[in-house]
Amino acid sequence: MQPTVPIVSEVRKFNRFYTKVLGLLNQQVYDSPFSLTETRILFEINSTSNCTAKFLQEELDLDRGYVSRILKRYEELDIIFKQKGKEDGRTYYIHLTEKGKIIYHDLETKAEQQIKSLLKNVDPEEQQNLIKSMRTIEITLSDFIKQDKSSITIRDEYTEEDKELIIEKQRAFYSENYGFDENFLDYLHDSFEGKIKKIWIAEDKGKFAGCVGLVEDNETTALLRWFIVDPSIRGKGVGTQLVQTLLNYCKEQQYKRVYLWTVSSLPVARQLYAKFGFIITETKEEQLLWGQRIVEERWDLELN
Incomplete structure (x- = not known):
């Protein structure tokens, strides 16, 4: 069944609102020398075992050259290091250096502080309602995201x-x-x-x-x-x-x-x-x- 006009309008209204929320969070949390994309790459390197440049390209849907330039910059700043694979010498795995780990954890701390600030005036019951609503949205739309859309x-x-x-x-x-x-x-x-x-x-x-x-x-x-x-x-x-x-x-x-x-x-x-x-x-x-x-x-x- 096709959604009604009021439902479509409400979804678009929510999209506009949430885009503003994301923009505020990204601006305040990631107030650093790194762009949002660069920060996401740091997250993937930290949380992914045997992370490679190809994985970053596919996971974040980024151009090969773009990822290559970011990784080169990170190497120059001593944020990452590459390790040749033992089974395949053509594969290089990417790891955070000690300096990189410090930078990453600092960004994570800022992100957590921002969420706490966002919710500090929301009472516990409403916080739980918010989480339930987020889960509902995730579950409801997950199948759509997984669809092989051709249009x-x-x-x-x-x-x-x-x-x-x-x-x-x-x-x-x-x-x-x-x-x-x-x-x-x-x-x-x-x-x-x-x-x-x-x-x-x-x-x-x-x-x-x-x-x-x-x-x-x-x-x-x-x-x-x-x-x-x-x-x-x-x-x-x-x-x-x-x-x-x-x-x-x-x-x-x-x-x-x-x-x-x-x-x-x-x-x-x-x-x-x-x-x-x-x-x-x-x-x-x-x-x-x-x-x-x-x-x-x-x-x-x-x-x-």
């Missing part, structure tokens, strides 16, 4: 971890396909300084498939940013779904114009923008940027 889903709630993943996906794509240098990574981080209105994330079987975001320029104009479709999922119409979702939202919010900046060397994306009616309104002279000579283009779409 593309799009969500508009995002976390700090989602932003980290978006940055890494963009960096990896442009580095591997267009040779952009590490300065592009700084640009990506800076791009999140604007007034973010929305970020839509497409998922296929629960895994990242693509994203697009919207930054408010002013009351009538919005900027499309961070558009990318994972190479493994191309050909399924994910890009079209994402852009259409963004434009529908812009019309609902009564924006009069949407624009974006791109580079001339992206034929597939440019074709998609043209398909939706975007036109080139400005072209910058060729310049050396991010280690490559590129031509930047501004595309605009007037909304009716």
Whole structure:
């Protein structure tokens, strides 16, 4: 039986509320030099026997290069060490150093203190009710999470971890396909300084498939940013779904114009923008940027 409209609305309302709770916890608990993803990697290394880089990639659904860079940084900081496997010399197991264990336990202590602070004004009976509700949610939705979903889903709630993943996906794509240098990574981080209105994330079987975001320029104009479709999922119409979702939202919010900046060397994306009616309104002279000579283009779409 399909859920009723009120039930769907209540679930979405809860999602928005809990996303804010997670954001607060992550910000206050992990107030450290390590990102949330880096902290999760520390947790997996500490709690997993014979932990490997491949295990981290699969367990946390992260790119190989991203995991490799984090582990390299941890080695340089003397947080982890690698031990060659006795049965297979090609396998290296990852362990925390004494310094790494201290850092990890400090983070765990902060996390526990934050939960205590969150619940300190909640009486014991309500605490038990909260735990029961959490267990109910976990049990009720566990089968759904385990399902082999084949359809593309799009969500508009995002976390700090989602932003980290978006940055890494963009960096990896442009580095591997267009040779952009590490300065592009700084640009990506800076791009999140604007007034973010929305970020839509497409998922296929629960895994990242693509994203697009919207930054408010002013009351009538919005900027499309961070558009990318994972190479493994191309050909399924994910890009079209994402852009259409963004434009529908812009019309609902009564924006009069949407624009974006791109580079001339992206034929597939440019074709998609043209398909939706975007036109080139400005072209910058060729310049050396991010280690490559590129031509930047501004595309605009007037909304009716």
